[in-house]
Amino acid sequence: MARLPSELKKKYRSRLRRKRLIRSRVIGTMERPRLSVKVSTRHIYVQVIDDMNGRTICAVSTVTKDTKNTQKNVKSAYKIGEDTALLAKKKNIKKVVFDRNGRLYHGRVKAVADGARKAGLQF
Numbered sequence: 001m002a003r004l005p006s007e008l009k010k011k012y013r014s015r016l017r018r019k020r021l022i023r024s025r026v027i028g029t030m031e032r033p034r035l036s037v038k039v040s041t042r043h044i045y046v047q048v049i050d051d052m053n054g055r056t057i058c059a060v061s062t063v064t065k066d067t068k069n070t071q072k073n074v075k076s077a078y079k080i081g082e083d084t085a086l087l088a089k090k091k092n093i094k095k096v097v098f099d100r101n102g103r104l105y106h107g108r109v110k111a112v113a114d115g116a117r118k119a120g121l122q123f
Contacts, residue, residue, distance in 0.1 A: 019102030026099050027051050035084070035096040035116065035123075039108050044077050046084045046112055048096060058087040077108040081115025088121060095122045 028034030028051040038045040045061040060066075060083045062076060088096065096116075103109045117123065 015102040017102075022099060022102060026097050028097055028099075032095045032097055033057055033088075033093060034099050035088075035121070036099040036101060037103070037109050037112050038101050039077075039103055044080050044108060044112065046080055048084065048088050048093060057091055057093065058084065060084045060087060074108055074111045077111035078115040081112035081117075082119040084112075085116040085119030085121040089119070094120070098123045 026034055028049050030050050030052060034049045034051060036047045036049055043062040045059070045063075047059040048057045049055070050057055060080055062071075062080065066083070088094075098113060100109050105113070113123065
């Protein structure tokens with residue numbers, strides 16, 4: 001780990017601890033895959049993952065060609081959630097398990113979940 005101030009180290013380690021706890025409980029199957037959300041300072045990444053077979057079923061992010069011009073705010077996170085749900089529905093996936101990846105269920109993470117729910121995914 002790079003040289004970080006002690007308060008950032010604590011925040012980073014706390015997020016990793018939460019992430020490990022969540023991942024120990026949340027497992028994606030083919031019938032109900034895991035919807036994983038990663039939020040960075042620049043981009044939002046969402047994947048639908050089948051953990052039993054170890055493969056990504058579909059993925060959408062602010063880096064992909066279709067959503068390249070979206071910003072990093074809550075509105076674009078909502079759009080990313082809708083796009084993910086539409087891709088998942090094309091692959092006959094209606095139910096997922098939500099993995100917030102150690103982040104708080106607030107802001108962009110919540111917007112992704114709301115967008116996916118509105119487009120028809122069930123959590």
